[in-house]
Amino acid sequence: MEKFDKAFSSKPLAWPRGKQWALAGVVGSGNLEVLFERNAKAPEKMDCHVESSIPGYKDSWLAALGDFAANYPVGGTKVTIHDQGADPIVVTFRLRQAYDHLKKAP
């Protein structure tokens, strides 16, 4: 079990009137769940909470989340990830999916 919190600096979300939250993926073997929630308290932070069933990949998580915060305006969000052994490639994929859903009108 790996469990950690980390906040990344990011430009504020560019879609103020979108959904309040968005979910992608499911918690299941080889998969993971990403929950994006709006967080008005910290408009320039992507505040992440990660729980993974597989320990030892914190560096990869930090790199993937750090890139995401740098590549997209995701400030003002809370990201909660529940991972059950998803391949690293699924992580970025689900992040992008949840992020895209968040942009859509409620």
Place this chain on the structure above:
Amino acid sequence: MPPAPKDTRRRNKAERMRRVGALAKGKFVSAKSAPEVLKRIIEPGDILCLEGDNQKQADFLANQLATLTKKDLRDIHLVMSCLTLPAHIELFKKGLIRQVDFCYAGPQGQAVAQLLAEGKFPIGAIHTYNEIYARYYVDLTPRVALIAAVQADRKGNLFLAANAEDTPAIVEPTAVSDGIVFAQVNEIVDTLPRIDIPADQVDLIVEAPYPMHLTALFTRDPAAITDVQILMAMIALRGIYQKYEVQSLNHGVGFNTAAIELLLPTYGEQLGLKGKICQYWVANPLPTMIPAIESGWVKGWFGFGGEVGMERYTAARSDIFSTGRDGSFHSNRAMGQLAGHYGVDMFIGATLQIDVNGNSSTVSKKRITGFGGAPNMGCQPMGRRHPTKAWLKAGAESNPGPGSIPGRKLVVQLAETFQSGRVPTFVEELDAQDPAIKKALHGVAPVMIYGDDVTHVVTEEGIANLAACRTNEERRAAIRGVAGYTPVGLKRKKSETNDLRSRGILQLPEDLGVSPSDVSRSLLAAQDIKGLVRWSGGLYDPPAQFVDW
């Protein structure tokens, strides 16, 4: 000085056939006497060809050969496409083989690595398919070839059905050099549906007690295609197929290309690509192409081999598939490889490892596999002269200077950044470069596709256009740019990737108008094997292991 050669080879063949004597009635020998016949026709020092590729096996004859001992059989130079069966490995364990020249050892890869470590696997070279066929005509001509056919008639003509595969490429060089062609057949009949190999080129025939082994290698269940593979398929369709207007191509085995095939009638149709791309195919009859074929995407198809279960479907679609006079599918591996080398716009394939320079390999220290056909197609055909849109467009990107080669074949590596079990696909150095492996191969690392031949690397992160890179440093930066969170990817520099992206050398999904949130399994034209059967109008007969209804 030894005397100049005259016709000793012919007289030697006659002597071998005389030794078979009463064991043969005409050309026909009984299954029981097959091991004794093998003893009498093979001599020490022979080049012996055993038919076997990634699908079809002369398994009865291989099993009989494996019953022989050093007393009967020794100092053999084995030449073959694929080491696939336990019987093949047995020959090495018994120490009967002096040298082996081959292409591929998929299912026996671990056994080969083990034999190599024990010093019991004396390799000449690992070849590509057409490379070894070429040598059958030059310096590796078999004295004896053990082959497999579906049927023989009483004269000794052979019918190969859908899986001709390597047979013609083995039989001709053997037959025209006074070698002995010994065929196992599933059955002997009065009249063949069609003649694939003339009796003239066949010396001995045995009716095997069981039908030859055939593997359903090209069947992929749509149910197992993942969301990430669908994303990659969308990236490839927009960034390569659409951009270059790829008309003629090869797809191999793999879920990534299966995803592309199943997106053609849905996503491809939405993009307006029907009739503009993917009309001519050089590939085994891929069941996952049935929806696209039924939707009118395909004009022509030639196969290296058949695919189990596609017999009735291909016969019923003879406008598209190559068929014999009898109406059933006709394949030819050597000609298919030739077509895939010179005749197509694009080769797109998967691999297990790609290094930072774009070289790829499926060899690891624990599994010595090899190549098969990929390198024959996944390379630049320097003898090509005919232009197509895709060839010219890729050429213009790649060779902007005056006097340079005007075109370029698209050679695309399609791979997820990680294999299952979190094993990174991208590595700084290939396992194939292992000193012990290189030593066994006389200094040549078993690289499947050379980075110099690759035009594009596609991953779930995007596309790296290697052909458009101007320096080796740029090429490495482009590869790191699509290598995700592998150790190779983590070394990328933001300034370099931003520069490559601004020049279109690196394209992320959003640069191609592809969004992960558009990914849905509902885009697959068929959800499972049953869906493929339905699309085929009941003409596709999936092998038992794929049927769960």
